[in-house]
Amino acid sequence: HGRHQSMSDLKGFALQLVVTRAAEENGGDDDEPVDPNALEAQVEKLFAKYATVKGTNVIIRKADLESFIEDAHGVYQAQDPNRAHQRIQLREAKVELDNLFDETLDLQQDLGQRISNGLVLEFFQVYLTQTAAIFSWSMTSLLFALLGKHNAS
Numbered sequence: 001h002g003r004h005q006s007m008s009d010l011k012g013f014a015l016q017l018v019v020t021r022a023a024e025e026n027g028g029d030d031d032e033p034v035d036p037n038a039l040e041a042q043v044e045k046l047f048a049k050y051a052t053v054k055g056t057n058v059i060i061r062k063a064d065l066e067s068f069i070e071d072a073h074g075v076y077q078a079q080d081p082n083r084a085h086q087r088i089q090l091r092e093a094k095v096e097l098d099n100l101f102d103e104t105l106d107l108q109q110d111l112g113q114r115i116s117n118g119l120v121l122e123f124f125q126v127y128l129t130q131t132a133a134i135f136s137w138s139m140t141s142l143l144f145a146l147l148g149k150h151n152a153s
Contacts, residue, residue, distance in 0.1 A: 040125075042143055047124050049150055059118030060127075062101060069097050075145035076135040088135065100130050 050068045051058045060068070073093045088096075101119070108123040109116055119127055125139075132142040 039140065039143075042147060043125050043128065044121060046128070046143060046146055046150075047121050049146075051124075052118065054117070057115055057118075057120070059115060059120055060124050061118040062098070064118070065098065065101055069094050071146055071149060072097075072131055072135070072142060075142070075149055076137070079137075079145075093134070096134055097131060100134070101127060104130070 047060065048058075050064050051060050052064055070090070073088075073090050076093075077087060104119060104123050104127045105116070107126070108119060113120060113123070128143065129139040132139040135142065137145075
């Protein structure tokens, strides 16, 4: 069962996916490689905007998801007004992203993370990548659209 990979394998895979997608977005231009550390810092910044502090743990709980899903869906809706009829509706997105959250939380626990009431940063990054895929975006596009939304407000 492929869900029992080591934590570093999963993180490495997620990061490789992010870097690959970012490179594709830049037209595959190898002159400007994406710095994984800079990208990770941006993911941390977004994580902090939605996360809850519980004792010594910083996590994204299911209760924190509501505003994340609404924001993600909002930037998705704004991307191309001419294709609005083909878009995922907010209600559909909530159901899909709630299920995705549960699956990611299960994966987090399967890979040895003791926290069971929310996603830690590493698994938020996995969730973010999968959320972007649902909206047919790259993770970096969704990440920067959400950060832009927060910087504008």
